[in-house]
Amino acid sequence: xxxxxxxxxxxxxxxxxxxxxxxxAARDFASAPVLRLVSNKPDATAGDSAVKRAPSHSTGQLExxxxxxxxxxxxxxxxxxxxxxxxxxxxxxxxxLTSEYLMLRRxxxxxDPERERKAIRYLKSAQLPCGGWPIYHGGPAEIxxxxxxxxxxxxxxxxxxxxxxxxxxxxxxxKGGVPAANVxxxxxxALFGQxxxxxxxxxxxEIMLLPKRFYFxxxxxxxxxxxxxxxxxxxxxxxxxxxxPPEQGIDELYAQPPAEIDYSTVPPFKKDRTWFTxxxxxxxxxxxxxxxxxxxxxxxxxxxxxxxxxxxLDHMKGSGGLGAIYPAMANSVMALHCLGYKHDDPxxxxxxxxxxxxxVHDTVMENGQVVDAMHLQPCHSPIWDTALLINAxxxxxxxxxxxxxxxxxxxxxxxxxTTVGDWIISSPGAEPGGWYFQFxxxxxxxxxxxxxxxxxxxxxxLPDEEQQxxxxxxxxxxxxxxxxxxxxxxxxxxxxxxxxxxxIPFADHRALLDPSTADLAGRCLEMLATLGYDWTHPSVASxxxxxxxxxxxxxxxxxxxxxxYIYGTWSVLxxxxxxxxxxxxxxxxxxxxxxxxxxxxxxxxxxxxLSYADVAESGRGESTPSQTAWALLALMAGGVTxxxxxxxxxxxLIRNQRKDGSWEEVRxxxxxxxxxxxxxxxxxxxxxxxxxxxxxxxLKTRGMTRADELRQLAYQSGQFRSPR
Numbered sequence: 001x002x003x004x005x006x007x008x009x010x011x012x013x014x015x016x017x018x019x020x021x022x023x024x025a026a027r028d029f030a031s032a033p034v035l036r037l038v039s040n041k042p043d044a045t046a047g048d049s050a051v052k053r054a055p056s057h058s059t060g061q062l063e064x065x066x067x068x069x070x071x072x073x074x075x076x077x078x079x080x081x082x083x084x085x086x087x088x089x090x091x092x093x094x095x096x097l098t099s100e101y102l103m104l105r106r107x108x109x110x111x112d113p114e115r116e117r118k119a120i121r122y123l124k125s126a127q128l129p130c131g132g133w134p135i136y137h138g139g140p141a142e143i144x145x146x147x148x149x150x151x152x153x154x155x156x157x158x159x160x161x162x163x164x165x166x167x168x169x170x171x172x173x174x175k176g177g178v179p180a181a182n183v184x185x186x187x188x189x190a191l192f193g194q195x196x197x198x199x200x201x202x203x204x205x206e207i208m209l210l211p212k213r214f215y216f217x218x219x220x221x222x223x224x225x226x227x228x229x230x231x232x233x234x235x236x237x238x239x240x241x242x243x244x245p246p247e248q249g250i251d252e253l254y255a256q257p258p259a260e261i262d263y264s265t266v267p268p269f270k271k272d273r274t275w276f277t278x279x280x281x282x283x284x285x286x287x288x289x290x291x292x293x294x295x296x297x298x299x300x301x302x303x304x305x306x307x308x309x310x311x312x313l314d315h316m317k318g319s320g321g322l323g324a325i326y327p328a329m330a331n332s333v334m335a336l337h338c339l340g341y342k343h344d345d346p347x348x349x350x351x352x353x354x355x356x357x358x359x360v361h362d363t364v365m366e367n368g369q370v371v372d373a374m375h376l377q378p379c380h381s382p383i384w385d386t387a388l389l390i391n392a393x394x395x396x397x398x399x400x401x402x403x404x405x406x407x408x409x410x411x412x413x414x415x416x417x418t419t420v421g422d423w424i425i426s427s428p429g430a431e432p433g434g435w436y437f438q439f440x441x442x443x444x445x446x447x448x449x450x451x452x453x454x455x456x457x458x459x460x461x462l463p464d465e466e467q468q469x470x471x472x473x474x475x476x477x478x479x480x481x482x483x484x485x486x487x488x489x490x491x492x493x494x495x496x497x498x499x500x501x502x503x504i505p506f507a508d509h510r511a512l513l514d515p516s517t518a519d520l521a522g523r524c525l526e527m528l529a530t531l532g533y534d535w536t537h538p539s540v541a542s543x544x545x546x547x548x549x550x551x552x553x554x555x556x557x558x559x560x561x562x563x564x565y566i567y568g569t570w571s572v573l574x575x576x577x578x579x580x581x582x583x584x585x586x587x588x589x590x591x592x593x594x595x596x597x598x599x600x601x602x603x604x605x606x607x608x609x610l611s612y613a614d615v616a617e618s619g620r621g622e623s624t625p626s627q628t629a630w631a632l633l634a635l636m637a638g639g640v641t642x643x644x645x646x647x648x649x650x651x652x653l654i655r656n657q658r659k660d661g662s663w664e665e666v667r668x669x670x671x672x673x674x675x676x677x678x679x680x681x682x683x684x685x686x687x688x689x690x691x692x693x694x695x696x697x698x699l700k701t702r703g704m705t706r707a708d709e710l711r712q713l714a715y716q717s718g719q720f721r722s723p724r
Contacts, residue, residue: 030036040117065697067580068654069396072690076389077404085407087389088382089683090360094135095126096145097326097376097597101355103188104330106155107242107723108343110352116156118361118374119647123149124164124325125373128497131167132175136609136678138622143175144720146252146382151194154248169252178253179266182676184327187232191334192244199263205233205288206300207308212425219425221501222445222514223492226422227315229321231335233308237301238338268505273304278503285490286505309339318346319356326378329355347368378679380438382650383415383449385683387435390456395698395706401461409460411469412453417445423482426494432480433474438450446491447520449560450479451527458530458720459710473722476531479524480539480628487542488516488550491561511673517566518550525575530707532714532721535580544579548587549570555590556618563669563678564611566627569595570634578711583639592638594619595631596645603648604656606630607668625663626681628652629688633695641699650696663689 073571080087098119105111126133126136126149133139133149150168159167172178178186178195189195208230210217218226252257263269271280312332316322321329333351341348356379364373386408398405417432421443424430435447435453454475462468497515501507521543528537535541549574551557552565559568567590576588597619599605604623611617621627632649640646657663663685670679698705 024162045589059515061389064136064654067691068657068693073396075661080404080697081116085411086382086386088380088385091377091381093378094145095123095149097378098122099148101153101376102156103518115374118372120156121364121366121371122373122375123153131171141171144181146172147178147181151250163669172253178256183268183506188488192242194250200241202293203233203506205304205308210303220498221512222496224511227328229332230308231331234335234338236306240338266507271650278500282504284611315443318442318708320438324379324438324441326358359629382439383435384437387452389687391495392687394459395691396694405647406462409457409462416471417442427580428479433478447482447489448491448523449481450475451523454527457529467551469719472720483539484516486516487546488522490514490516507522509676511676518547518557519559519561519571521547522572522575526578529578531713532718540579561671563609564591565672566605566607566630570630573637577637588638595634603652609668609678624664624665624667624669626669626684631694632692636695654692
């Protein structure tokens, strides 16, 4: 066995040989002994007694690694915002947002022919050969995305007689037509008279009057649901309708005349066969609410509408728009219209401008020609991109006081929240101190961004060290105050886990809630260790229990915010390594074995969004740079330093790096809402491979990662820990 292992190690060195070139060596770390983790437990695989140095490596291997790292760092440095220091890349979704944007501009009577023309090109270019539109790259046609794209094209003047429209119509009808679409699609169609409000779930604005801590309060659902729903309450109460000429309608997408539909037989009102279920209960309740909606108590209705309007206006005060996410921003514009605001009102103008900043103007191929196009992204991601990249650059050997890191970190410091947001309802003892995802979203910081920012800030040196330490301590207190009673963390609120909400007809997307997830628990464990805490911190024991209980039988962890089990397993293993968990523990070895078992023949790893719907697809899919990097980071976090699969994965990344230092990736590897809404972070395929290559280089040459070293220094100095 040892002979075979040595053979694999020698093969792994030869795999990484590239064309020799004269390169600069990365800056060496300060000389230090092999790191012992904070808990003094050995960082090793089962049977090892100490951190294991990798076997000798060839010059070619080091040259390949160093050249890849150098090119990647140069690529990023050329793309840093010159004035403010942040990094940000496009956050791409699917065609749904662009379709909705065309509808919004029509609804608001502000159609721009040039924007419309570009959006039409984009929608046509994204159509599948079957005629429909998918919600992720490589996925099948999805009924709701297809209905919205078809209607948006017709609203924009495209004839139903066009061959590609006929093909789309056939695809949509084969999938059940408009009645098979989801609730949000039906709401959008109802605003244009293309679907009957009787087929839309009732959401009376009176729910705004419920006490904040009431079980069914508006604060019992997630931040994104709250931001989307509250302006919708105004729209539901007013039921505005934008006139559409018959030739632009979509009656042809119904298998039977719309007037003949029995809405009790189609989603979301089709009942379960069992007489009494939670779903049937809420469907019956919806019928009662519809009766009330026809004759509401007027003074109660007006009071609730005022509450909804006041909440919306208060949350629109920032520069990022309501919730800083497109669906909420679009709903706020329509709600303002319902409340009587004119199109030239400063608030409406501001809201539309904030939406227009989400436009992405690029090109597509049309009839063999490159033409201008336009699509919409759901929001911006500068804090997330910047914080993750700082972590990767530090691991790659960039000096802690490098000007680029200092500028980026100073920008991050300026974005720390100082305002009490909605999170105070679920965590009344918390004080402001978190970070949000976008350029501005002061009322809605999230745990994931905050944890990654804190790790980044703890790894750099800033001129004002006291300000830096104070911000880190304040941020850490906010994150730990957001820990749930189950030991895990949700993204925006504490214990946002009332599963019964998923049974209400409005929630057919099953994304109303924000419960604790393993990927966030792993991230928070890693954050605590990076700030110099160990297993004695009050949050750690319950977090470890949560993580162990949440592990899948095959050893992996579900990834709520990235696709999917590869992402979740990487996040958890990184947290476990950092906090000093014994890496020889059986549950960690099972996770490592799972990762290795999912490697593709080309040496990479991949996972399709399909794994959210079918667990049998977990860890399966075409290799991508981002998911390969997550798998490599997971293996190394799990104590693997010299395996053949690790070397093959590193070779995959080096082999697929482009000459300019970047990687190419077209698949959606980020998650908005599982099974419903996926994201393609355009730089996931850039900074995660850099991070993985750097970590591998450091383990091979020094037997430790840069993060390991900095964690040890933070633990010894205690500079980031708050006095207890």
